Amino acid sequence: MRPDSLPDDIDLLVLGAGAAGLTAALVGTLSGLRVLLCEASQQVGGTTATSAGTVWVPGNTPGREAGYGDTVAAAERYLQALAGADTDGARSAFLARAPEAFDFLLAEGGIPFVPAALHPDYLEAPGAARSGRAMAPPPFDGRLLGRDFARVRAPLPSFMVLGSMMVGKDDVQRLLRRYASLRDFLYAARLAGRWAVDRLRYPRGTRLVMGNALVARLLHANLARGTAVRYGVRASSLLRAQGRVCGAQFVLPDGTQARVRAHRGVVLATGGFGQGAAWRRRLLGRLADIRSLVFEGNQGDGLALAGELGGAVETAHHAPAAFWQPVSVMPQQRGREALFPHLAMDRGKPGLIAVLPDGRRFVNEGASYHHFVEAMIAADPSGRTPAWLICTEGFVRRYGLGAIRPGTRSLDRHVRSGYLLREASVAALARRAGIDADALDATLRSYNAHARQGEDPAFGKGHTVLSRFNGDAGHTPNPGLAPIEQGPFCAMQVWAADAASGAGLRTDAHARVLDAHGTPIEGLYACGNDMASVMGSAYPGPGITLGPAMTFGYVAARHAAQAGG
Template identity: 60%
Template sequence: MHDDAPPDDETYDLVVIGAGAAGMTAALTAALHGLRVVLCEASDQLGGTTATSAGTLWVPGNGHGIEAGHDDTREAAARYLEALQGPDDAHGLRRAFLDTAAEAIDFLERHSSVHFQSAGRHPDYMPLPGAAESGRALSPVEFDGRLLGSHFARVRPPMPDFMVLGGMMLGKADVQALIRRYRSPRAFVRSARLLARHAVDRLRYPRGTRLVLGNALVARLYDSLLRTGVPVRFGCALASLVRQEGRVVGATVVSGGRIDRLQARRGVVLATGGIGHGSALRRRLGIDPRIESLAFAGVRGDGIDAALAGGAALTCHLPALFWQPVSRVPDGAGGYRLFPHLYLDRPKPGLIAVDAHGRRFVNEASSYHHFSEAMLAHPDTAMPCYLICDADFVRRYGLGVIPPGTRRTGPWERRGYGLRAATLTELAGRLGIEAEALSETVAANNRHAREGVDPDFGKGSTILNRFNGDPSHQPNPCLGIIARPPFHALPVWPADAASSAGLATDADGVVLDEAGRGIAGLYACGNDMASVMRGAYPGPGTTLGPVIVFAYRVGRHAARTVSPAHEERHAPA
């Protein structure tokens, strides 16, 4: 941090660094409370990792769930988190999250373009007291990108594998409609409307303007910022924090090769995306160098590094990161991109995951975080592990980026995406694992599928498993035989999607120093802030729910805080 104050020519109440969901929410909340805010984004597009996410929020006791008739309460969520995490931390972050969750959503919906809907039945991930089957998950309402006009180009696109036909976004219901388009009149009509809208879009836009998932949340926040008049500075990266008499009073930023100083009467908010690809932070936290990150490429731990340089404390939860299993999709130029295996293939009947010995080691229908934890628990044999299935499975459900309905998988194999073989023995040989072990494992799976019970790992035994399985498949929606050649294998690795470790803060996002004291004028939210979940993963939207809630608390606290400059202006004569 610099110990000299910036000049007065660029003075704001609040300077927010990072234009993901956290930074945009903090900036929007503060502006709606009457503060003069500037939002700085290092790249030329906003949304960060949120833009490529599913956009789900875990918000216990939210009004949409209650209106939809789902039986959920703050008290039930408190019991669940107590069972999952143990007691609350000394600063009461969990209590603050639960007390403010519904309030934050209500505030945004009343005062901005940000709107959500209940995700309906979307079970929590662990079968513990207080877990909910429905009501806690929220999804952003679909947004028409055309409303942004020329600003639409500033919204970071989703992952290419989450779009079809050159840029059409699809939600979970859209995917099912397209799969069933010739089996259901309703699905056919929905599919036809999607395709017609996209065809019109492509006449004017580089991609579809019907935005869903995390892209819809980002666009809604951006639309709200534009309407509120909050300036967004693109290509404006944090260089350092400016400190005066122990208080953070601004930031220096690099923009177009020029260094600017931005003065902040109420403070600076760090929302740069967390650890992400920050190599120094990853080494400090002991992250296995083989593990890659799904975070936006521009996330390098800049906000955390800047705060640590000024004496802030780093809270190192274990695990330090939140995980998703990924496959590597060749890009045709010698590189690859990562594809997250969330729910489309792993929980479905007719697929197993095996380690380097050809043996199962996990319930394949576990949540993406817990499936990845099982890989990390066996780093020598399950990194990577292999998803094993047959031709019928690929035709019905797809495999990774291979879409359902695929009958000819040769082109995918030639691209370097997965392996196939006429027999299990041949497949084992190509993988370098023991053929007898793989054959025994598949035979056991087929036996269990016919019986409907998995005695080894309990696949299909929980509400979450069955929710993500195939309800039309009996007797167990998650267990199916593997018998029809060719047989397929796809290697998957654990990757991080968000941070659990981060800057220590109080319940209002004020950053703490090593002695546990608040650093005046310095806030953190989003993945720059140590997660209230403390390494646990309770349910869908574990990251984005707290991101929105604590960013709201940061903006609200900054608006209520009387700055030294304000005190001087109003001091008695």
């Protein structure tokens, strides 16, 4: 068989090669099925490849073995408090099967995760966890993929240093301290040396972290175990016989058609509707035109394919239909708008506030990215009003801001490009940004008076568990608060953006797609962003898209393997 041809007779067909699809394919292969993984683009990873790669897995074994004490029962209480009753059983299935799924991936697939010693849930409610519930992928050596390393979608350029070297949160801190100790100097030197050698053979550094590491490790595991992977092929329709989905019709890169029969069924993992214009208008309504961090290839293919067979899209419990992140807009790169997601590295630090154009604060700046944008949308339901991050030049040099990294000595080029505004006075800064100057002055006076005492009675920055975590642990008396009073003063504009789908196909506890009557469409599964989020409209913690995505990729493949032809 040619490497670019499609086998016409297999057991399980998986459409989409993000974390969900790669997991479903790997578990299917490990379960003894003949699996074909088809990706419409030329690279694997989708939105996962540019994500932090964190997975939210209550009661996971690595966390328990590390002594963090998290339980599924505690997570169930937490989700009940945030999202209400579990109406379709999918959430209960996630809680019950997630630890099993990740145990299987480690034991059978060699896919490890490291539990976080401190990575708190995003909201304070009964059952919330501070440690162990979130896990991260360890670094992966991309050289193990050989020529297939080029098949891994690159991370955001702003998440790399030296133009092409990936670094994680821990790496950044040690690089900043590279002259503080011999240990950190040698660590930084090893990273730089590895990158320099890599660039002799590869287009970017091969030491992968975060979502890139997760995608690359899953691809490597699939290839090592014989999963058939094909690129540039898009399914145009699903095949159905005797009431059961049994394959798909494809359009190949040369425009020809091909048919693949899959005896155990089809798994939809095409990444959700995020970049599909018609789907955005239908599911996001007035927010359809906001910016998006979703992979451009995620056009809603899975939802459309299932819809042709009566698959139902769940929207009733998903308001909004997406999950959010604030982004700043960097100078144009190759004629395209470049977005930087403000996740946790700057907003929560002491000496920064966020205001709307009216000059008033509107949120705890140390809250999660999703809840930060929720507050923006509450202020303007169209999502078109930006917020401004206000701080001093000293803050930017110390902590960084957006794509400006900590320790940057000169901010001049960022000021010249317009990415950062800098002025000697608050009044001048307000005029440049179009912010109500009197209101901003009043806001800063009130904020500063309380910040000197380590207090924020207005929004509680530095008082909630998460905002303390996102602050500076070495700053006292409050890790999230410091006065903003010694200029020059700086401002950066941030906008609302969607980063993942909440609405998607209705599924049951086995990840089978349901029709409008709640009846499973036999042989058709959905996972990842093609599947409606089990969190409903809640955003409880870090990794609540990838944790369920991989869990239900596992669930779908195991059910297909056990169901028979």
